[in-house]
Amino acid sequence: MILRGGRRGAGSGSGHGRSNSSSSLRWLMLLVSICIAMLMFGNLRSMIPLTSGHLGCPIGQQQQASSMLSSENHHPPLHLHHQHDEQPQEFDATLIHHDGRLVIAIDQQGSCPDKCVFLHKYLPSWVALRYVSFATPQHAGQLMDQYANHTHFLFVSRGWKKSLGPLAAEVQKRRHQYPATSFGVFHMSDEFFQHTTKNYPRFDYVLRHYLTTRDKHEKFLSNRIPVRAMGNISCGKDRYGPLPLRSNDDAASEKNSYEPKWGVHWMFLNEDTPILSTRSTTAPWPIHLRPTPCSFAGRATPARQIMADAFGTHQQEVQGQHKDQSFIPCSIDFTDGFRQGKSTWQYITEDISMSKIGLHPAGNNEECYRMFELLTVGTVPAMLEDTPFRTATFEPIPAIVGKTWRDVSVEIQRLLQPNAATELQALSTKGVQFYEKLRRCTAMDMEFILKGAFGRKSRGVEKQNK
Structure with missing residues (x-):
């Protein structure tokens, strides 16, 4: 356009003057357009998240950013950490490792597994969950061998007299084989308090329905196992003292050898419709x-x-x-x-x-x-x-x-x-x-128990306002 404008001005003096004026105007418009584009590009950069350390820099650091851009193909991306950046959360759902995976294995007795799928509502967001089911304690053992190198286990057992004991035995067999894996159990269907609790210590923690009953209260307590109500650790007073009960399973004291390391906890019957x-x-x-x-x-x-x-x-x-x-x-x-x-x-x-x-x-x-x-x-x-x-x-x-x-x-x-x-x-x-x-x-109590059983660092449990 500029060259054509020059040629058109060569045929007439007055036309040449207009051409100079028009040319200057075009130059001015081009410069304005460039400035606007640069401003728009600067605003766009400020809107882009800080992903590689060299985007979204303040105006005073633009020369440093230009230098970083010119050498981008020769160096790995830099990650800048500013003084006021927030620290990352302790539990990042995108960084789930062995200590964040949980297999909930439900037995197939009675109305389970269809009516026994509810625990996920109480799990923290950092837990990567998978539900499976097992037909026999031996089948549960096979599932442990399949997953235990990569995850933790929570068994949901109807708790018939002939199933909870063999299930605990399968867990005990694998204690030394999978030392980094925790094993918990949810003990259901013991409304008559006829199931033995002698196998509870073989698990890292126990959840159960049915706290106690008027006519069998003393009989149940004669097993020396205190049952904590879920919710009391976080929002009330735990009458049985702090958890864990011992530093490790191998050094279990006689006093607490009858109780799992992370306790026995009563959970209310859930609405299941x-x-x-x-x-x-x-x-x-x-x-x-x-x-x-x-x-x-x-x-x-x-x-x-x-x-x-x-x-x-x-x-x-x-x-x-x-x-x-x-x-x-x-x-x-x-x-x-x-x-x-x-x-x-x-x-x-x-x-x-x-x-x-x-x-x-x-x-x-x-x-x-x-x-x-x-x-x-x-x-x-x-x-x-x-x-x-x-x-x-x-x-x-x-x-x-x-x-x-x-x-x-x-x-x-x-x-x-x-x-x-x-x-x-x-x-x-x-x-x-x-x-x-x-x-x-x-x-909140569930998160506290799982943090302990999984070996995660706990920041403690804060009391809720009543």
Whole structure:
């Protein structure tokens, strides 16, 4: 363009003057364009993350950056560390090594493995997880040989008398072969406290359902194994002292030789239905909008019949089904078996979610899935005062309690009065908040236990504000 402009100016004096002016203007515009491009490039560089040490430099370091760019092909990238850079987090999910991998191996007895997949909800983010299943203790041993050089193990065992012992024996065989691998166990289905706990010390830590029970409390404690409630290490007081119990397994003292190094921990029964387990933390449906004053649905047992009698109920045969009617009125439906007679959808959405109060009598054990189903949907639990697990956690479970079911029924009648509506709603909200905190504190305790068992450095556990 510039050359053509010069030629066009050669034919006329006046045209030549205009050409000089036009040429100067073009030069000026070109310089402005270059400056704008340089400014835009500088802004772009400031937006690029600092990945190789020479991008995004301050203006005062541009000459240094130019020098680094010119020698980039001759030297490896430099990583600059500024004084105010934050230190990297201790547990980086992108840097998972042996001490961050965990295989959760679930036995295939009973309703497992399908109904026993829930532990991942309480694992820290730095754990790389894989679920597998095993049919026999020998099969579990084969899985250990396959993975133990690269990972840690947590077995989920139904705990029948003939399975937990052989599983512990398979673990013991491999202790010296895989010294860097930890082995934990989740002991399920011991609601009658009939399974032996003598094999617990062969594991690095033990999680279990069912804390204790009124009539077998002394028998269970006679095994000399204290059971810590999950959540208490992080959010409460651990009555049994700090962990670990000893410096290493080979130097186990006689005092603690009956207990795993990282303790035995009670975990509450989890809600295992998708409609509950995927529920986000939200405010419960308002109590005053729920049509059912109180309810219960479950198997008929002698203890539960005592509860029904306390509410002034009488049974009637209605089309071949037992229906209980109460003067409160409270809906009490006895079914033919565990989770029988109603679909899960109907039970959750139409029964407990639409009840102001949910009765919580003992079944095979004082603990039951029903408690945490109620807390999840904001239904107020009603239970006997001396239920052992009610006060095992960092704070008592928010519930309507009484020494007898007759006492409980009197308190329910009081709370159902219009002048107590605010009090009942507050109890519902407190229950939801308690359960959310319990799950959060359980996850914190799980991280503490795994850090210890995996050999990770722990920064300690900070107490949560109550």
